[in-house]
Amino acid sequence: MRNRVVITGMGIVAPNGHGLEAFESALRAGKSGIRLQPELEELKFGCHVAGVPENIDELSEKYFTEEQLFAMNMSIRFACIAATDAWTDAGFAMPAVDSDDVDWDTGAIVGTGIGGMDLIGKKLVPFTNEKRVRRLGSTMVEQIMASGISAKVGGLLALGNQVTTNSSACSTGAEAVIDAMFRIRSGQAKRMLAGGTEEASVYIWAGFDSMRVLNRNHNHEPERASRPMSATAAGFIPGSGAGLLMLEDLESAQERGARIYAEVIGGAVNCGGHRMGGSITAPNPTGVQRCIRQALGDADIAGTEIDAINGHLTATFADPHEIRNWATALDIAPDKLPLVNSTKSLIGHGLGAAGGLESVASVLQVHKGFVHGSVNCEDLHESLEPFAGSIVQETREFADLKVLAKASFGFGDVNACVLFKKWED
Amino acid sequence: MSKDEVLKKVIDILSKYSKTDISAESISMETSILDDLKINSARLVDIVLDFEDAFDIEVEDDDADKVNTVGDGVELIMAKI
Numbered sequence: 252m253r254n255r256v257v258i259t260g261m262g263i264v265a266p267n268g269h270g271l272e273a274f275e276s277a278l279r280a281g282k283s284g285i286r287l288q289p290e291l292e293e294l295k296f297g298c299h300v301a302g303v304p305e306n307i308d309e310l311s312e313k314y315f316t317e318e319q320l321f322a323m324n325m326s327i328r329f330a331c332i333a334a335t336d337a338w339t340d341a342g343f344a345m346p347a348v349d350s351d352d353v354d355w356d357t358g359a360i361v362g363t364g365i366g367g368m369d370l371i372g373k374k375l376v377p378f379t380n381e382k383r384v385r386r387l388g389s390t391m392v393e394q395i396m397a398s399g400i401s402a403k404v405g406g407l408l409a410l411g412n413q414v415t416t417n418s419s420a421c422s423t424g425a426e427a428v429i430d431a432m433f434r435i436r437s438g439q440a441k442r443m444l445a446g447g448t449e450e451a452s453v454y455i456w457a458g459f460d461s462m463r464v465l466n467r468n469h470n471h472e473p474e475r476a477s478r479p480m481s482a483t484a485a486g487f488i489p490g491s492g493a494g495l496l497m498l499e500d501l502e503s504a505q506e507r508g509a510r511i512y513a514e515v516i517g518g519a520v521n522c523g524g525h526r527m528g529g530s531i532t533a534p535n536p537t538g539v540q541r542c543i544r545q546a547l548g549d550a551d552i553a554g555t556e557i558d559a560i561n562g563h564l565t566a567t568f569a570d571p572h573e574i575r576n577w578a579t580a581l582d583i584a585p586d587k588l589p590l591v592n593s594t595k596s597l598i599g600h601g602l603g604a605a606g607g608l609e610s611v612a613s614v615l616q617v618h619k620g621f622v623h624g625s626v627n628c629e630d631l632h633e634s635l636e637p638f639a640g641s642i643v644q645e646t647r648e649f650a651d652l653k654v655l656a657k658a659s660f661g662f663g664d665v666n667a668c669v670l671f672k673k674w675e676d
Numbered sequence: 677m678s679k680d681e682v683l684k685k686v687i688d689i690l691s692k693y694s695k696t697d698i699s700a701e702s703i704s705m706e707t708s709i710l711d712d713l714k715i716n717s718a719r720l721v722d723i724v725l726d727f728e729d730a731f732d733i734e735v736e737d738d739d740a741d742k743v744n745t746v747g748d749g750v751e752l753i754m755a756k757i
């Protein structure tokens with residue numbers, strides 16, 4: 252059984268916009284969501300800037316009841332706002348709280364990298380150390396268990412199929428989309444809400460700052476701080492938010508007359524085994540190339556059929572390696588590389604949410620026929636000169652954009668690549 | 677503090693945890709916290725912590741376990757203030 256899988260709804264809570272309309276405008280206009288975070292400066296981080304979605308308290312009050320908000324940490328809030336948006340965008344009404352109807356055909360894979368840390372750092376650990384365990388209340392476990400995120404989404408939407416939270420570092424969100432695709436393709440679910448969420452927390456970012464992988468050279472100009480593919484790239488900028496996509500069995504989507512954004516034609520995940528140049532923090536190039544080729548094989552298309560790439564491209568030393576890996580995997584010359592951009596240049600690196608946020612950006616581009624500008628690489632890294640013609644710095648219309656490849660790579664030497672195709676009847 | 681005042685405060689606390697809209701008129705001392713007010717049983721822990729904060733009392737675990745109705749809560753608080 253190989254059911255075709257399409258995307259019928261999306262929800263986005265990004266540092267540069269909430270909702271598809273605001274996010275698309277931000278992508279097209281090159282609007283950055285990176286801002287100064289005074290708390291980082293106070294805590295003596297090297298990096299003082301980050302991408303954090305705005306107005307979340309107001310949004311939460313609009314979307315949820317006091318009872319629902321009682322046990323919702325920030326990563327769960329991001330996910331539940333995006334889930335509500337994706338659900339209604341797909342054409343469904345929010346289920347009534349007092350109804351016993353369960354949607355057995357729909358599930359959710361909502362991943363996170365290091366979610367829940369803020370509550371752990373600010374409440375669980377101090378209360379426990381102060382011998383105040385009794386005062387923690389009932390809501391710690393449901394918020395700090397990794398699957399607390401998907402659990403809340405499952406209850407919000409009365410989902411009855413598989414409901415889980417995956418975690419594979421920075422490839423989490425893309426992996427969720429790919430796993431959801433396979434589940435629908437094999438007939439185990441009609442619909443899966445998939446993507447990732449990551450909260451904004453100093454306790455998540457501290458370890459990266461200490462590793463010196465965050466850019467600390469642009470604290471005075473936040474919007475220029477996230478610099479994928481730039482000669483002056485000096486580390487990534489932490490981001491946060493949630494991006495979720497409603498993947499649906501084509502037959503189900505057509506039966507109910509749903510609007511279709513794109514088809515998910517293939518995907519693959521793998522691990523480089525921490526060998527051949529790979530490690531816990533660096534990708535094995537052979538693993539990356541195999542993952543991309545496997546995705547092409549899964550979709551049964553050639554590398555030359557890829558029209559655009561939404562890269563992982565974080566603004567570390569790895570960007571030039573990633574671009575070379577794409578050319579090798581697609582088996583094409585540098586000057587023939589498809590158009591490439593990095594959404595992280597605008598929103599920072601959303602870690603476990605990155606693949607979800609960037610998949611929404613990818614599908615919007617496929618659906619609307621444009622490629623958004625990748626900002627802050629006007630001083631292109633010298634080893635990327637051969638690819639300069641393919642690196643999109645200014646947003647351009649691209650009506651013939653048919654197939655876009657989205658990849659995410661993560662600590663642990665893990666890789667994920669998913670292929671979105673413009674929907675045509 | 678009178679019993680009516682305690683009841684009013686208890687209803688305010690319970691309303692935060694209820695999945696339905698609670699109107700004070702519909703609540704009596706016999707109202708079941710879990711069944712009638714549609715409150716998740718795990719939240720009884722939080723409700724008792726709120727009682728402690730709101731009335732400046734301490735509730736032993738054994739006493740907390742005996743709270744099933746709104747009246748149980750009110751009586752528990754009345755005995756301690």
